[in-house]
Amino acid sequence: MYVVIDVETTGLFNKDRIVEIAVAQLDEHGRVTAAWETLVNPRRDLGPQELHGVRAADVRRAPTFDQIAGDVIELLRDRVPVAHNLAFDSRLLAHEYLRLGCEIPNLGRFGVCTMQWADHFLPDAGRSLADCCLAGGIANERPHEAMSDVLATAELLALYLNSMGPAPLWEDRGLDPDAPVWPSIPAWSTEPVRRGAGAADGGAFLTRLVDHIPRVPDPPQADTYLALLDRALVDRHISATEADLLVTLAADLGIGRAAAIELHRGYLRSLAAAALSDGVVSASERDDLNRVAGLLSLSLGAVDEALAAGANGPAPVRARPEYRLKGGDVAVLTGAFAESKSFWAKRLESAGLSVSPNVTKKTSLVVAADPDSLSGKAVKARQYGIPVIGVDSLDTVLARMAPTSRV
Template sequence: MYAVLDVETTGLFNKDRVIEIAIAHVDGDGRVTGRWETLVNPKRDLGPQELHGIRSADVRKAPTFDQVAGEILHRLRGRIPVAHNLAFDSRLLAHEYLRLGQELPNLLDLGVCTMQWANYFLPESGRSLRDCCLAAGIANERPHAAMSDVLATAELLALYLNSMGPEALWADRAALVRELRWPTLPTGLAKPVCRGAGANEGTDFLARLVDHIPRVPDPPQADTYLSLLDRALLDRHVSAAESDALVEAAARLGIGRPTALELHGGYLRALAAVALADGEVTEEERQDLHRVAALLSLPTHAVGAALQPGPADGPLTTGHEFHLASGDLVVLTGSFAESKQHWADRLEAAGLKVAPNVTKKTVLVVAADPDSMSGKAAKARQYDIPVIGTESLDLVLARIR
């Protein structure tokens, strides 16, 4: 009878995009009878991530809206639409369909907005979903996660239904929604992708390399891979985008898993040689080597072996370490929890120059999310410019020469 929905978006305006949608089917008694959710790849920056908590690592392999538009229609068709602030959800959805050249029926006219009806059923409550849930004793464990908000809204709907007589105040809308004309779009074009799907992609790139291919024949191929690896490890974090780039480079260069492990070992030994150069390895240097070893899927004892004096076991990889220099151009991108000016001041205080746009002269991009899909981040990757998150900035700034 009902289709309870919620969307998370890049912002509040018509130009903004849907990045997560959840729909639950609810019967006339308020029982949930089915549920569906997916992240949506907007092919752009994700907006206020501190609010919705969605990371680019999850969204980058999610379907685009056109790939799930038919599935959404299928799950809404013939049901009374319900949302907490239905005006917002229906408006953002309508504009997504307009981008596809399709027009949705006016969901607001025949839908149920639990926020508006709260004035009737929860007169002492505030209007937000949080306030309504608190007033009704409903737990919403993950606010601003679409399915969690949908299930909380479904509980509100059930409370409203149970507060009425045998027939809901809006029961007449059920027949009307069945007569609405909906666009017809194909379903089954893509599988849903939920939050957390990309959580481990950055750390397991070695596992994605092919086991049995011929050993890389000449150093230039190894140098290309190691140069990319060094840029990925600049902030001691391998993002999902960097993981993909390393896997693609290895496949293109004919580097399989055994060869990659050998190259990774050489890279670690080169870092260890730098740490040993002054005759003393600090605890900070040792911890850094352990971080790198973990990112390279090397065993914990590899650090101890690399720090042992004497001839190296295998080739020593040198000449690849990436450093920043005073005066280098850096670009900021994304919606930061702090202001962009805050980060610009940090960078300039360290001797770097902050530029508005990415060019081939840019040395580094600092993003609110290291997997950012903004235009600036995309251009940086096209130019092989490292993209790092603010969490790693102190580590990177400490290496300025």
């Protein structure tokens, strides 16, 4: 009978993309009979993440819209569409299909918008979903998560239905005979991806390396791997995307888990040697070594071993000095920040960095709203081997700038 839909998007305009979609099929009484949801990879920046809460770490493994387009049609076909602000959801959905060269029926012309009907059923309430749920005694524990909004909207529809006689006030609504028919797109039953799917992808990446690869010799393979590791650790955080890059590179170089552990221990020893260069290991330096050890799946005991080795013998050979920013380096901002971009630009400039609008091979750092950003700038930076960090890690990176270049 009914089908409730909700989409979370990168913005409000036709050019924006869907990043999450949820659908619930209902019977004539408004009872849920089936539900389906997935994140959608928009292959671009995710927009106002502080509003919808979708993380790039999750979305990067999600299907693109063309991979679910047929599945969505099968869920909507021959049912009365329902949404809270149906005009918005139907418009963004229609533009996704237009990008595929398809036209779908105008859902707003024959569907039910619970926001519009709120004036009739909840005359004293506001029009937002939150206000309508409050007035109707409906719980929506995770607003702006598509499935949570869908289920709340389904309850709102049921409340409307229970307030009427046997014939719904919108029973004259039906598919416009002049509207285009649903396009014929194969339904692939694509595996959905939900929030939290990438929660652990950046941690313990060592466990994803295979055990039984012949021991890799020292440079150049080791240097190549350590160079990528060094850039990933510039913010003392390994994002899900960086973990994927490290695992892929290790596999390409023939570096298995045992060899990676040896390389990680050597990397930690070189950091310990740097900390010991002035004869004293400060509390902050010790904390930094502990943090790196954790990121490299090494025990805290490995820090003591690294410090002992640094105190009793020569520092391990490094292919290059630890990656740190210096005054005058170029940084680029990307994504929709909770604060303005000018706020973060001033923060970077006050640290002695130059801010540029575009990524080039001369760029030293990209600061993103999300460290796993899918924006074109972030993608280009990774292709050039330029670190991409989240704003939450910026203070860590700036604090570790080369001392002679701080302002």
